[in-house]
Amino acid sequence: MSEKKLFLRDATGLVRAWSLYDSFxxxxxxxxxxxxxxxxxxxxAFIPGGNLITATVVSAFFIFxxxxxxxxxxxxxxxxxxxxxxxSRVLSGAVGYVLxxxxxxxxxxxxGPIYGDILSILVFSPIAAVLGNSSAALWWSSSNGVFAxxxxxxxxxxxxxxxxxxxxxxxxxxxxxxxxxxxxxxxVILAVSSQSSFQAAFNSWTGQVFGASGDSYTAMQTxxxxxxxxxxxxxxxxxxxxxxxxxxxxxxFNLYPVWGATLYGEVRGSNDFKRNLKALTISLVFTTxxxxxxxxxxxxxxxxxxxxxxxYVYWGTVYAYNPSTPALPFPIFPSPGLFAGILTxxxxxxxxxxxxxxxxxxxxxxxxxxxxxxxxxxxxxxRIFPAKFADVNERLHSPINAIIAMAVPTAIFSYLYAYVSxxxxxxxxxxxDAVLVIAVMYLGTAVTAAVLPFRRKDLYExxxxxGYKVGGVPLITIAGAVTAFFMAWLTYEWASNSVYGVxxxxxxxxxxxxxxxxxxxxxxxxxxxxxxxxDMNKIYSTIPVE
Amino acid sequence: MFRIFFATDVHGSDICxxxxxxxxxxxxxxxxxxxxxxxxxxxxxxxxxxDGTCTVDFQDNRMVLKKPEEIxxxxxxxxxxxxxxxxxxxxLLEGFSPEKASEWSNxxxxxxxxxxxxxxxxxxxQKLKSSGVGCYVCPGNDDVFNIDEIIRESxxxxxxxxxxxxxxxxxxxxxxxxxxxxx
Numbered sequence: 001m002s003e004k005k006l007f008l009r010d011a012t013g014l015v016r017a018w019s020l021y022d023s024f025x026x027x028x029x030x031x032x033x034x035x036x037x038x039x040x041x042x043x044x045a046f047i048p049g050g051n052l053i054t055a056t057v058v059s060a061f062f063i064f065x066x067x068x069x070x071x072x073x074x075x076x077x078x079x080x081x082x083x084x085x086x087x088s089r090v091l092s093g094a095v096g097y098v099l100x101x102x103x104x105x106x107x108x109x110x111x112g113p114i115y116g117d118i119l120s121i122l123v124f125s126p127i128a129a130v131l132g133n134s135s136a137a138l139w140w141s142s143s144n145g146v147f148a149x150x151x152x153x154x155x156x157x158x159x160x161x162x163x164x165x166x167x168x169x170x171x172x173x174x175x176x177x178x179x180x181x182x183x184x185x186x187x188v189i190l191a192v193s194s195q196s197s198f199q200a201a202f203n204s205w206t207g208q209v210f211g212a213s214g215d216s217y218t219a220m221q222t223x224x225x226x227x228x229x230x231x232x233x234x235x236x237x238x239x240x241x242x243x244x245x246x247x248x249x250x251x252x253f254n255l256y257p258v259w260g261a262t263l264y265g266e267v268r269g270s271n272d273f274k275r276n277l278k279a280l281t282i283s284l285v286f287t288t289x290x291x292x293x294x295x296x297x298x299x300x301x302x303x304x305x306x307x308x309x310x311x312y313v314y315w316g317t318v319y320a321y322n323p324s325t326p327a328l329p330f331p332i333f334p335s336p337g338l339f340a341g342i343l344t345x346x347x348x349x350x351x352x353x354x355x356x357x358x359x360x361x362x363x364x365x366x367x368x369x370x371x372x373x374x375x376x377x378x379x380x381x382x383r384i385f386p387a388k389f390a391d392v393n394e395r396l397h398s399p400i401n402a403i404i405a406m407a408v409p410t411a412i413f414s415y416l417y418a419y420v421s422x423x424x425x426x427x428x429x430x431x432x433d434a435v436l437v438i439a440v441m442y443l444g445t446a447v448t449a450a451v452l453p454f455r456r457k458d459l460y461e462x463x464x465x466x467g468y469k470v471g472g473v474p475l476i477t478i479a480g481a482v483t484a485f486f487m488a489w490l491t492y493e494w495a496s497n498s499v500y501g502v503x504x505x506x507x508x509x510x511x512x513x514x515x516x517x518x519x520x521x522x523x524x525x526x527x528x529x530x531x532x533x534x535d536m537n538k539i540y541s542t543i544p545v546e
Numbered sequence: 547m548f549r550i551f552f553a554t555d556v557h558g559s560d561i562c563x564x565x566x567x568x569x570x571x572x573x574x575x576x577x578x579x580x581x582x583x584x585x586x587x588x589x590x591x592x593x594x595x596x597d598g599t600c601t602v603d604f605q606d607n608r609m610v611l612k613k614p615e616e617i618x619x620x621x622x623x624x625x626x627x628x629x630x631x632x633x634x635x636x637x638l639l640e641g642f643s644p645e646k647a648s649e650w651s652n653x654x655x656x657x658x659x660x661x662x663x664x665x666x667x668x669x670x671x672q673k674l675k676s677s678g679v680g681c682y683v684c685p686g687n688d689d690v691f692n693i694d695e696i697i698r699e700s701x702x703x704x705x706x707x708x709x710x711x712x713x714x715x716x717x718x719x720x721x722x723x724x725x726x727x728x729x
Binding site (some may be wrong): 006007008129230272273274462463464533538542543545546 | 553568569572573589606607619626627642647650724
């Protein structure tokens with residue numbers, strides 16, 4: 001009889017639904033280097049002197065403290081609802097409700113069209129292009145194409161949510177494995193290629209597909225310079241101080257390795273601090289290595305200046321379209337997967353790469369609504385949100401009402417994102433609002449962690465992390481303080497620098513509206529329950545032991 | 547308004563049981579109900595070493611207790627979390643045959659589960675007797691049958707198992723600890 005069995009008795013509830021590897025995969029997909037990374041890295045040229053490698057590594061250093069904070073909090077309170085539960089039990093019900101509903105529910109309405117845009121420009125548009133259909137490639141990048149992809153994303157995510165945790169874990173693992181095959185093949189092609197061979201292949205391909213003539217490769221760089229690109233840092237110009245300005249862009253990609261926090265109540269054994277820390281840290285390190293390796297290979301195969309110039313020209317046409325601009329030799333998103341395919345000149349390889357790389361998107365897409373539904377569940381169980389949003393339809397095994405609560409506003413935001421401008425400022429330029437609102441929620445959680453040992457001494461001292469101290473200070477306080485500093489700095493940068501597209505009046509109004517909706521919802525429910533005889537303050541306070 | 551506080555799955559935790567008993571007063575409930583699964587799932591051995599220290603693996607940490615006064619404090623922490631602390635000498639542990647180990651494990655679990663439920667009922671009798679708060683408990687599918695008898699000994703708690711009970715003069719409650727196996 002093993003020693004472990006000797007001290008355990010046969011009882012229910014001791015089987016782990018998710019392994020350490022499952023946690024790693026969920027985290028690695030939440031900050032995946034293809035869907036989120038390639039999209040975020042394309043902003044690298046917009047900060048003069050900013051080095052992508054420096055920004056990625058420095059941000060990863062601070063995000064490690066975010067991981068540490070969450071692993072410690074999960075060990076103390078492994079509850080479905082994550083941030084909402086922690087903040088509401090440690091800080092206050094109102095803070096937990098407002099920050100979590102904005103950060104995990106309302107802002108995901110904006111993330112819907114961002115997911116849709118990524119699906120359009122990284123999957124559908126390049127596939128249409130390699131099949132030789134240039135008008136379809138352009139359509140998928142257009143407003144109509146992005147809107148169609150956003151609606152498709154909503155449908156796909158609704159189906160994935162009905163999988164349940166066990167099937168979802170299997171699905172995301174398959175996606176991760178297939179996506180990794182695509183990424184490894186892409187990197188190998190880039191590693192064995194030269195810039196001259198890419199230039200020749202690119203010029204030939206743009207001629208065949210988009211009817212471009214002459215040296216498109218050089219033309220893209222000339223267009224970027226003419227459009228205002230200057231001060232581009234070289235691959236190895238480390239420039240720490242100027243590179244800090246890139247971190248608010250990079251955060252779009254790597255800020256959320258802890259995105260699974262709201263699900264941990266459903267993961268058996270999730271209060272194992274070391275296990276969570278290990279899974280999340282491996283995910284962060286693994287993703288950071290993939291990103292840095294990618295930069296080196298892009299520079300090797302495409303040329304650093306060309307790749308950044310292509311990105312600069314693409315976003316220039318999306319956000320500052322000028323009808324007098326001459327037709328671009330390459331008018332779609334410069335996806336590194338597409339470029340790797342072009343290098344081979346083989347349609348089968350091109351399709352193989354784009355399809356396998358798309359699995360980074362499919363595996364990641366579930367993260368759009370899963371967390372939102374869990375926050376709604378947790379709030380509904382607290383009677384501060386309608387209970388019907390916690391219902392799971394027995395026939396479809398799916399939280400239909402919660403999905404509708406996400407899908408309908410997401411469809412409206414998709415319309416705004418695809419078609420609407422305010423006085424010449426496109427709604428789609430508010431993309432980083434989606435990260436800012438999440439960072440503010442993380443800031444709330446980091447403060448929660450920092451004060452937990454003092455405000456909820458009972459919970460802290462009875463938890464597995466009570467012994468972790470540095471110089472007599474609880475580790476969770478130190479980790480929370482560093483994370484809070486990082487989130488506050490990011491928020492300040494987004495709010496104070498117009499390059500991020502966040503600090504214009506329309507963007508600010510949109511975010512304020514989201515916070516106001518959350519505040520109204522909270523106090524309306526509190527008042528409604530008071531009339532029914534419930535004191536909501538007692539939901540968030542703890543029952544005395546004696 | 548007749549108010550009910552319902553909780554379940556306290557699984558051996560002293561703190562959870564005490565909170566359950568205090569919940570009637572805290573939430574101004576007329577009746578508190580524990581839906582099942584009172585007993586804990588694991589023993590935490592405090593292993594006596596030859597050098598007089600005591601080794602304990604608890605909450606992913608290995609602790610070596612050097613002072614005897616540290617032991618009761620840790621035992622309380624273990625009980626608060628829902629486990630059963632058990633002091634055992636290293637030599638005894640290493641000398642177990644597979645049959646003897648199984649026998650020892652079953653006996654120890656049985657003894658400690660019953661001891662804890664008895665102490666809980668004694669605590670509840672002190673707190674609830676003159677409080678005006680009613681209390682029903684129903685053993686669950688993770689509980690051993692022996693505790694049914696012990697619950698019936700309580701002065702302030704009634705067992706709800708296999709009974710139809712009238713609640714608040716307006717409702718009927720049926721309760722059973724039998725359930726389908728957990729998937």
